[in-house]
Amino acid sequence: MREEHFDIVVVGGGHNGTTIAAYLAKCGLSVCILEERPECGGGQENTEPRPGFRIDPHATYLYGGAAPGFEQLDLAKYGFRMVYYQSMAGLVTTDGVAANLGGRWNREVAQKSVSYYTGQDAVGAEEVFLGSMGDDGLRDLLRSIFWTPPLPDSVEIEPKDAPMWQEFRKQLPGLWSERLVEMSFLDFLDEFVPWEPLRTFQAFAAWYCGAHPGWDGMLLPSLGGTLLVGYSSGSPRGGMHSYAHAIIRSAIANGARVITNASVGEILVKDGRAVGVKLDDKASYPEKTIWADKAVISAVDVKQTFLKLIGQTHLDASFVQKVRDVSLKGGSLYVLSVLCRELPKYHGREDAFPEEVYPSCVAAPVDSIDFFHTQTKDAYSKKKAPVLTKEHLTMMICQHDVYDRTRCPEGYHVLSPIYLEVPPPQYDVEGPEGINRHKDEITKAALDLLESLAPNMNSNNIVEVFLNTPYDSEFRNAGMSGGNWYGARQSEDQWFGSRPIKELGRYKTPIENLYLCNHTSHPGGLCLMAVPYNLMHVLIEDKIASPGNWWYPSPYYVADTKKGSQN
Ligand SMILES: Cc1cc2nc3c(=O)[nH]c(=O)nc-3n(C[C@H](O)[C@H](O)[C@H](O)COP(=O)(O)OP(=O)(O)OC[C@H]3O[C@@H](n4cnc5c(N)ncnc54)[C@H](O)[C@@H]3O)c2cc1C
Numbered sequence: 001m002r003e004e005h006f007d008i009v010v011v012g013g014g015h016n017g018t019t020i021a022a023y024l025a026k027c028g029l030s031v032c033i034l035e036e037r038p039e040c041g042g043g044q045e046n047t048e049p050r051p052g053f054r055i056d057p058h059a060t061y062l063y064g065g066a067a068p069g070f071e072q073l074d075l076a077k078y079g080f081r082m083v084y085y086q087s088m089a090g091l092v093t094t095d096g097v098a099a100n101l102g103g104r105w106n107r108e109v110a111q112k113s114v115s116y117y118t119g120q121d122a123v124g125a126e127e128v129f130l131g132s133m134g135d136d137g138l139r140d141l142l143r144s145i146f147w148t149p150p151l152p153d154s155v156e157i158e159p160k161d162a163p164m165w166q167e168f169r170k171q172l173p174g175l176w177s178e179r180l181v182e183m184s185f186l187d188f189l190d191e192f193v194p195w196e197p198l199r200t201f202q203a204f205a206a207w208y209c210g211a212h213p214g215w216d217g218m219l220l221p222s223l224g225g226t227l228l229v230g231y232s233s234g235s236p237r238g239g240m241h242s243y244a245h246a247i248i249r250s251a252i253a254n255g256a257r258v259i260t261n262a263s264v265g266e267i268l269v270k271d272g273r274a275v276g277v278k279l280d281d282k283a284s285y286p287e288k289t290i291w292a293d294k295a296v297i298s299a300v301d302v303k304q305t306f307l308k309l310i311g312q313t314h315l316d317a318s319f320v321q322k323v324r325d326v327s328l329k330g331g332s333l334y335v336l337s338v339l340c341r342e343l344p345k346y347h348g349r350e351d352a353f354p355e356e357v358y359p360s361c362v363a364a365p366v367d368s369i370d371f372f373h374t375q376t377k378d379a380y381s382k383k384k385a386p387v388l389t390k391e392h393l394t395m396m397i398c399q400h401d402v403y404d405r406t407r408c409p410e411g412y413h414v415l416s417p418i419y420l421e422v423p424p425p426q427y428d429v430e431g432p433e434g435i436n437r438h439k440d441e442i443t444k445a446a447l448d449l450l451e452s453l454a455p456n457m458n459s460n461n462i463v464e465v466f467l468n469t470p471y472d473s474e475f476r477n478a479g480m481s482g483g484n485w486y487g488a489r490q491s492e493d494q495w496f497g498s499r500p501i502k503e504l505g506r507y508k509t510p511i512e513n514l515y516l517c518n519h520t521s522h523p524g525g526l527c528l529m530a531v532p533y534n535l536m537h538v539l540i541e542d543k544i545a546s547p548g549n550w551w552y553p554s555p556y557y558v559a560d561t562k563k564g565s566q567n
Helices: 015-026 107-118 125-130 135-146 163-171 178-182 185-192 196-209 219-232 240-253 302-309 317-325 369-382 439-453 470-476 530-541
Strands: 003-011 031-034 047-050 053-055 082-084 089-092 098-100 234-236 257-259 264-270 273-279 289-298 332-340 361-364 395-399 413-422 462-468 514-516
Touching: 003 015, 003 273, 015 031, 015 240, 015 530, 047 462, 053 413, 089 196, 098 107, 125 185, 125 219, 135 163, 135 219, 163 178, 163 219, 178 219, 185 196, 185 219, 196 219, 196 361, 196 369, 196 413, 234 240, 240 257, 264 289, 264 302, 302 317, 332 439, 332 470, 361 439, 369 413, 395 439, 413 439, 439 462, 462 470, 514 530
Parallel strands: 003 031, 003 289, 031 257, 089 361, 289 514
Antiparallel strands: 047 053, 082 234, 089 098, 264 273, 273 289, 332 413, 332 462, 361 395, 395 413
């Protein structure tokens, strides 16, 4: 068949494409997902470089625990299983500090561990929040930040009245003060976290989880990233790809058609409306046309959508230029995976990380906040491979198998991923391949540093090392522009209705019936099911979708009055 018809065609079967397909199929629409690779999931990928050893080339933690999608898409019914961790994080310095920061159900571990060094009760930024909010309160605060569609253009509000601050005032009236609205997360850490290693850890954690902690006015989105991972406190059993499987099963069970090896070459536009897509010559059915009677949803990044898939004659030149200018300075990650026989035994207190509460992620070394500024400068300003000294190489060393033994055979451990922030390939002063030219030296320096912090991480213990640079990520997954976990830069001008640009801020586009559903839209990266949940509000407004009574909108949703409301 050279042609087929569906109500909805979704371009790209990554996290956001599969989730919106599941939502729309559950609304009774006929939906087709087209995925370029042989399997859907995008950044929710696990690979087995050796049989039985599961590594995470991209996403690793579940951040989406507060997502309405788990319930709305029945993910437990379709196989989603979570493993909760006793300790989410720990920190290590070069001079022998090793503190265990526990987790959502184990806060006393952090208290004991940090007070050993400080002589005071542990006070971290998360504790200020987690300690004073119930689970439901935290879930609602997170939903107001991430699972709320940007307000329509016509609605103007003061920053202090944004949904997230309204919810904050409701949940934490004693902590509220108007000056928080202007603060950066680093300002907040200066004020609330008196211990330098913990402050440094939390700055790094925020950078790896969401909005960069240095941006003024971004306290909540920045802290919110770390609260997301704290709220979820674990990962899907077997890794993030099993989360993708549950979403795909939900989509298929509701009637969606999934076509893999189906690389889309063109989004077809007729009289200003998106009417379907054409597969390119890499697809199993080259040149096939798939018509979309109601909408095309592009679940690939904004640049590919408008600079490659849509003929430029359909777009205004100034709009095209704005898309070209979207900055990719987000979080390009150098990813190492280490198969070993023993877990790292960090120097410092020997009893800091006992196996039953071993931190699933250790940030090391976090001696001083200068380490954080040094790495930010390497990634964003110097734009070249880091200098290979400890100040430039703070790593997030993740391992899941203490809590999830499906990750590797008995007798082994998998440190995967070990993340390191580096410049996005597109901005590297040596060109996009710059970071790859230095990969042997960077990998060696990172492993030497790991051994200096945990002396048992030597060649007797390490079985094998695998590497995925951000440039490699772009080749694995055409959606990972800049090898960037966040899609586009993590700053104030890239949030809410300005992400990725104002004209596209509410998932709608200048082409009628074409919508964006990718992590280049608000609220950005992470497998939160948030972009599709937020987009659903707009598709309901536009009368494309009409869900059953399983659907509930965000309490902070404001309808575009030109279109009607869901109330
Ligand atoms: C190193 C790294 C670490 C991360 N860590 C985490 C984490 O711990 N937790 C977390 O939740 N998130 C994490 N993320 C972020 C997360 O992976 C992404 O935000 C998420 O995968 C984005 O989903 P998406 O659907 O928008 O895009 P993608 O996952 O990129 O999906 C896009 C899909 O579209 C396909 N595609 C591209 N072009 C075409 C075309 N022309 N035709 C058809 N198909 C096409 C691609 O093959 C891909 O499958 C991480 C990302 C990286 C890179």
